[in-house]
Amino acid sequence: MIVDSACYRDGRRQPLEPETLDLTRLRSGEQTGDFIWMGLHEPDAAEMRRVSAMFQLHPLAVEDSLTGHQRPKVEPYDDMLFVVLKTLWYDEQRDEVETGQVAIFLGRDFVITVRQGAGVSLASVRADLEARQHLLGFGPAAVAYAVCDRIVDNYEEVAAALEDDVDEVEASVFSPERTQDTQRIYVLKREVAEVRRAVQPLRMPMQRFATAAYPFVPAESSHFFRDVADHVARVSEVIETLDMLLSTAFDAHLARISVQQNEDMRKISAWVAIAAVGTLVAGIYGMNFEHMPELHWRYGYAWALGLMACSSVFLYRVFKHSGWL
């Protein structure tokens, strides 16, 4: 579905009906700097074929833009640049990282964005960009920058959400209660791995954007891409740190299990000892000797019960003091 489409001249929007679009006229004209930005959301094959024919896009790139499971990458073709980015967002309800994809076809006088999946809205990117006329003056590269910038901003939000999750897991691991953090840590590790797979392959291409090493990217726009590259690097480092922290938290969780097992064992043993003393006393007075003075005492029975109670209380205090109970 074509979400929006417009021609930009001198940084100002000039509405455009895709049905009546005549690229030849645009290209034959002397106004260099004019360019078309067409935004699509989950187009079907037929629609994409029409767009592809209009701008003579390379079939391999078109295919990649339609399937939503590409690796993030930047590929120069003869007359265009093809960029694939994973979009990431954090589903608060499901406490999960969700992924989508944005493909960008970047030519001399056009830029086409193809979005797969929900999440990041490119409409707001367009609105923001139209408000910054001097940026639009960089031509199609400005659109690529704005899209990358927004997507990478979302990476930072996702990384921040994961940082919160790791903080929670940490608090849980070190809380005095017994907690079942194994699965939670595992799921977080899995999400961290997913974010890493979206972010890591972008580091190198964004650096190359930042040095204006790609065609159709004017050198003056390189500072902006350097800003994006910087954010990608920062997210990447945060993610590596989170991964390391999760591993350490897991080890700490294991240590806690061991410590708790030890505490349980000592607590159990202490109670067993208290019961054993009672049983021993009962056993002693259950012996059948003829000459056992206590057996004939008036309050021998009370004495025996008292002995049991006292030794139990005594042991209880000893164990309490030594930390076993």
Added chain:
Amino acid sequence: MIVDSACYRDGRRQPLEPETLDLTRLRSGEQTGDFIWMGLHEPDAAEMRRVSAMFQLHPLAVEDSLTGHQRPKVEPYDDMLFVVLKTLWYDEQRDEVETGQVAIFLGRDFVITVRQGAGVSLASVRADLEARQHLLGFGPAAVAYAVCDRIVDNYEEVAAALEDDVDEVEASVFSPERTQDTQRIYVLKREVAEVRRAVQPLRMPMQRFATAAYPFVPAESSHFFRDVADHVARVSEVIETLDMLLSTAFDAHLARISVQQNEDMRKISAWVAIAAVGTLVAGIYGMNFEHMPELHWRYGYAWALGLMACSSVFLYRVFKHSGWL
């Protein structure tokens, strides 16, 4: 065994009897672009010697094509390019990754594929390729691309099957039942290592194909090889993630064993405590004091049994409530 053999002119097949093959005629001709594609499956040494003599293949490469345990590699010789790929497929019955090998001799006017092991069928590759005339126009490189593409597609299938296996193991590790996942995780790690050994050494050569850095690979075909290189990179990343997930799942499995041991210990201890209280009561009324009023009660025995039962039920409830039972 020679499976199929044909000469291609302008992207169209021209059948060819290998017995009557006269390379001199082909080469003396003025039709540049003609090339022969000969497909062999597990040829014996004698057959391979004949083919080798016909196309003047280098003996070291011929030897490598016959033994099925080569490293994946791309080796330029003076007048040809020698490519070795591991084929991978997933044996559903045995839940195992199987490996084979395809060797490709790529010359100016010929391409020879030598397959070892079952699995990937190159006949279907040939059929698909013959249907895409424009691709065949790239010459022998088109065949190399088509074979690589098919084999790497199989890598993706294998990786997907392993992803399913890892998901199953994950579910098993975190299921409430007691599971014996140690061996299963180990076997999966082993298979992941096997896939890595097939995929990892291909990353660099495929990148070089993608930049048309090899002879006999026309620059226009580089986009296609870039697509293959991209798939290899994606499989490689998936495999690394799976490896990491398996390690984490193993640690989680270990944590589960510890937790279960702790739970068992507490359950056992609770029952021991219940039995100990009964024994203690029995011991008390087994004492031989002269003056124990209960012993003379009419229902003293019932009282004692009731005391045992009540204290057992009481303890049972306490343990149930605190989660020990």
Added chain:
Amino acid sequence: MIVDSACYRDGRRQPLEPETLDLTRLRSGEQTGDFIWMGLHEPDAAEMRRVSAMFQLHPLAVEDSLTGHQRPKVEPYDDMLFVVLKTLWYDEQRDEVETGQVAIFLGRDFVITVRQGAGVSLASVRADLEARQHLLGFGPAAVAYAVCDRIVDNYEEVAAALEDDVDEVEASVFSPERTQDTQRIYVLKREVAEVRRAVQPLRMPMQRFATAAYPFVPAESSHFFRDVADHVARVSEVIETLDMLLSTAFDAHLARISVQQNEDMRKISAWVAIAAVGTLVAGIYGMNFEHMPELHWRYGYAWALGLMACSSVFLYRVFKHSGWL
């Protein structure tokens, strides 16, 4: 807030009122080598906008200088160099590593330092530098060097403080007492990770400073930056070693828990055995056989109690000797 501002000529300070600052006059003059050093501490946006307009700073760099969570980096712009450093200091009270940020705008005839957060005082850097006239002769690069040097010196202090903490944890892990080091090691790992994130990204840019690969950095000052680069490398290596030691200390801590659990189990078992022998003796003399000579002994009861005591003492000694108690 502008903390201090001055013009330096031939390495000597010449006070300057920022309100009346006239850069044009400075620049039109023939005295090359004059430069302004303006130091700001947590300026608000309006203040920063004024400064930015005065020196024509790049808006992306200005934005980065205002938000306190940038990655350490060195970014060349057309007419200036932008440096971001994390400041680190060790809060003795809270036993924690705190972080701040210093951004440096380095031009031909000006240097602006923007500090975020408490901690490192740049006023003393200025005082020290003004006392070393020959250094100031290097121009704005001297200020950059002095600031980097001070900040990296602080890294070394923080690393030393962490080394002390690791030594303490080590002593605690291997002390004969039972210690709860899990959380402490975790927190230290987290702080080590924070220091690594501040230090690691600086290694490469400082190396480049050391080879005078940046503009506005005279070649003669490269030895000084090499000294800084060397300190950064040293801190980085110390941090890696600490990280490794913490991991090993954690494993050692786990091993201690296991060993202690084993010791507890043996101690408990020994006491259970001692109690069991008493109970067994009591049980034996509680049997109802007609013909049990001891039962009729005058001191049979004392004999039984003595038997219990002796066997208990005997067992106690045996266990003491074998190290179970």
Added chain:
Amino acid sequence: MIVDSACYRDGRRQPLEPETLDLTRLRSGEQTGDFIWMGLHEPDAAEMRRVSAMFQLHPLAVEDSLTGHQRPKVEPYDDMLFVVLKTLWYDEQRDEVETGQVAIFLGRDFVITVRQGAGVSLASVRADLEARQHLLGFGPAAVAYAVCDRIVDNYEEVAAALEDDVDEVEASVFSPERTQDTQRIYVLKREVAEVRRAVQPLRMPMQRFATAAYPFVPAESSHFFRDVADHVARVSEVIETLDMLLSTAFDAHLARISVQQNEDMRKISAWVAIAAVGTLVAGIYGMNFEHMPELHWRYGYAWALGLMACSSVFLYRVFKHSGWL
């Protein structure tokens, strides 16, 4: 000891008495391509000094050839190339990897091999090489290739033997019996580390041989060295995989120990429970109540014993069913 010595002309052997060797005559001659191959086995210092004087070998290289603990390396000197290789072989009796050393001095018209330790026989290398006249035509490089090829073939054998050992350990770890695999895995890890130290440093120099980047190595022989480089790479990958598998097998072994401990504990607990029930029944009928009907039954004793037996059998079945016994 000089094992064998010969001059080769046009790939054919011409016997040569080392005592009467006159290099000047050889060198003054017009027959380029003639070269001497002298093979030594553990020569003493005096012998080596004579050889060294004859061919003017560099003293540092001579020293390295005499001590048997060098790193594998390739070092170009002004007028020769010095190669050190570790030889590896698997001692079946002792189930151990043994190491030796071969040093090769490679000049324009001579090649000297100095072997330390037992194991690989270079006599058979010479015999094989003399049967392949076309190879000998490459001159001294052919000898270097043949020796490297043989040694690296031995690496593959050692790697295969280690693979078998790892398979055995694996089978042992996952066998239902209780096994003590800790030490065996440790020893294997140690041997894998030894092989790695022999193989890893060779990867880069063999690659350089393969690109004919060294002097005295004709470009036409590069395909042969590429074959060797390929084998080195394969062994290196096998070794990395084995190392990883051993680590995983060790973890699996640890998991097994935990699981077995758990099983033991449950088995023990089950038997304790069975005994406790018997003791409880005995305790009940040992109580001294006046009114306990069972005590006066004719078959009360049998009833009590039966009660014990039945409850034991019942508990035994319960535990058997739940897998505790």
Added chain:
Amino acid sequence: MIVDSACYRDGRRQPLEPETLDLTRLRSGEQTGDFIWMGLHEPDAAEMRRVSAMFQLHPLAVEDSLTGHQRPKVEPYDDMLFVVLKTLWYDEQRDEVETGQVAIFLGRDFVITVRQGAGVSLASVRADLEARQHLLGFGPAAVAYAVCDRIVDNYEEVAAALEDDVDEVEASVFSPERTQDTQRIYVLKREVAEVRRAVQPLRMPMQRFATAAYPFVPAESSHFFRDVADHVARVSEVIETLDMLLSTAFDAHLARISVQQNEDMRKISAWVAIAAVGTLVAGIYGMNFEHMPELHWRYGYAWALGLMACSSVFLYRVFKHSGWL
């Protein structure tokens, strides 16, 4: 303190009083190749200032030579090369690795060695070098080589001592006795880390020495530095292997603790079972049934005791046979 000082001409020593040293005369002379070697041991600041003034050393390098905790490094200055090496030696008494430092100032006609800490004696280096006149002919570089060679030889000794320690720990871990190896392994890991920090940063600069990439190092001396570089690489590999072995030994130690805990538990349980059977028998004959034939037997008591003894012996044998005792 100036330990020794001399001028060398054509490889021969010419004594020299530092007080009367006149560099101008030396430099004005036509005898190129003359150079001064001054050796200092822990000089104070004043002494160092005098030497520094005499040879015009760079203040940053001088400062580094005085503080004993520098990173190993090689820094070219305009008119000299500054080398810092860590010295390592093994204190047999304390079983510890000790560290010191040697700084080398290398100029065209002088070389100054500044040693911090005890350990390596440079006097013997000087004596050895003076005996090898051809080496001294390389000028100041010969001194640098000789010092590096000696220090790196010491690294090898330290590595060998650590290898012995690791062998001991290994033997201890796998000995049948119960050992407390945790702390020992930890301390060894720490020492290995210290050696690594001394050795690792030297690899690259020594390689550069070996390719004569530094000033004041004649190309003919490169073979000698290559020898040093080779030793550094070997030590570095040994250290990596030791680190890996220590980690594995630690894991094996952990596994042993688990296995021992399991054995203890089984041993304890067996004894508990033996005691339980005695208690059960005693309990049975303590029951108060009217009709219990054994109670009236003449030797009933002996029978009961015999039953206890027999069942205990029987159980003991069963446990012995199954390996629990």
